[in-house]
Amino acid sequence: MADADQRGGKEVGGYNRIIFKLKLKIIKQADDRVEFNISGIDINLANALRRTTITEIPVMAIEKVTFYDNSSILNDEILAHRLGLIPLKTDLKTYNLLSECNCKGDGCSRCTVTLTLDVSGPVAVYSKDLKSTDPEITPVHDSIPIVKLTEGQKVKLEAIAQLGIGSEHIKWQGGIASYEIKDNKSFDFFVESYGQLSVYELISKAFDVFGNMIDELKSELKS
Numbered sequence: 001m002a003d004a005d006q007r008g009g010k011e012v013g014g015y016n017r018i019i020f021k022l023k024l025k026i027i028k029q030a031d032d033r034v035e036f037n038i039s040g041i042d043i044n045l046a047n048a049l050r051r052t053t054i055t056e057i058p059v060m061a062i063e064k065v066t067f068y069d070n071s072s073i074l075n076d077e078i079l080a081h082r083l084g085l086i087p088l089k090t091d092l093k094t095y096n097l098l099s100e101c102n103c104k105g106d107g108c109s110r111c112t113v114t115l116t117l118d119v120s121g122p123v124a125v126y127s128k129d130l131k132s133t134d135p136e137i138t139p140v141h142d143s144i145p146i147v148k149l150t151e152g153q154k155v156k157l158e159a160i161a162q163l164g165i166g167s168e169h170i171k172w173q174g175g176i177a178s179y180e181i182k183d184n185k186s187f188d189f190f191v192e193s194y195g196q197l198s199v200y201e202l203i204s205k206a207f208d209v210f211g212n213m214i215d216e217l218k219s220e221l222k223s
């Protein structure tokens, strides 16, 4: 993703103000973060791109938990909330948003993943102890503490993870994005992924969503 013209466009019905040519130049790149300069958009579009990256890109997180046993110090609600905040590796090619799935939101293998936890004390329980039915959908980090169990305490549960977006709940936020205005005409963007998606996937998906928004705007202006 270097020095690429991401979008061009032809004039539509005289509304040439929304036609833009976007230039993108990578400044710095690592596995989980990237800095790039972008020109050819105004501040409203830059801000829309920033917000899209943070709030509109689906990632996986645990949404429902069924408890079969919980004699830990944490009650079911607190434990379920903790599990929801564990970032999960996400595969957007395989999984659909529940609302867009053929199962019409009932939950199926194309929109949900089951993770189980079955542990007995004394033990410190970490994110790596969650066993997923899909080896591609596992915690991003192994060592996120969940709960500490003493002798005789047990936790047995089944958790359902699904895709969601950051504007619904922060647990579905895929990363952070910010920008600095350069010479009044271009923007230095900084994007960091939380690990559910690669930073490249996060940004390219944001451009897709962003492009669709522009297309919708264009067709509305047209009509």
Ligand SMILES: [Zn+2]
Pocket: 098, 101, 102, 103, 104, 105, 106, 107, 108, 109, 110, 111, 112
């Ligand atoms: Zn489904």
